[in-house]
Ligand SMILES: [Fe+2]
């Protein structure tokens with residue numbers, strides 16, 4: 001359901017009793033009705049009442065107020081009023097709707113440019129708060145949609161990149177963008193295939209396996225995308241021992257970002273609830289990847305993944 005000129009914001013990202021700097025609209029009977037004017041406050045009871053309605057998980061905000069909303073979230077992220085956990089929730093919740101747009105926006109370049117400030121906010125948060133990553137990770141993995149998947153792979157990849165010794169802010173940001181867009185090529189795969197329950201037939205599987213190529217074609221259209229981001233997208237289904245796709249390259253030939261995403265991508269799939277599986281516990285998932293899927297992943301990075309999970313335990 002698209003409403004031109006508006007974007008979605010989750011109600012959970014609005015702070016009770018804090019005046020907003022933008023108007024809030026609700027979608028009622030196919031019309032956008034103004035609900036709260038800029039400068040007014042949302043009281044707790046109203047938030048709760050709205051949460052129980054069907055249309056209640058989000059408001060609409062006018063496109064021209066996008067910056068005001070971004071600043072509103074940013075102000076909370078640097079304020080003393082919220083603790084680390086509340087900030088992690090706010091950042092994740094406010095990102096969800098954005099990531100949704102990244103995959104649905106017909107203008108991919110715009111979506112790619114829009115992702116950068118989002119990832120910067122994540123990297124700034126993890127640099128400022130030692131426990132940020134643990135909280136972000138503990139909020140991940142509850143249910144599986146392409147958007148959640150991309151955001152969660154983004155979060156895990158930032159954690160794994162840091163654990164593997166990448167500390168440079170710019171490099172971490174590139175990692176975040178790379179992970180967020182690793183499956184962007186799935187935009188070109190038909191929804192019937194993407195959402196099919198049970199196994200795919202040969203033709204469908206061949207289609208699905210093209211998503212790294214499709215992704216590369218999409219990213220090539222944007223001048224601001226680095227080779228590292230393209231490599232992560234194109235090579236994240238390669239395997240350490242060389243029997244992955246699409247190129248069957250191996251070991252160091254695979255870009256480090258792609259090796260990281262290969263791990264976090266599988267980890268997310270194994271630990272996330274989908275309609276047809278029972279999610280695995282974090283440690284079980286990594287252990288299985290080490291034992292049953294041995295050879296697919298960079299062994300040093302897989303080791304580093306354990307230390308990311310220790311952080312999770314700490315939270
Ligand atoms: Fe993929």
Ligand SMILES: [Fe+2]
Pocket residue numbers: 149153182183265
């Ligand atoms: Fe994926």
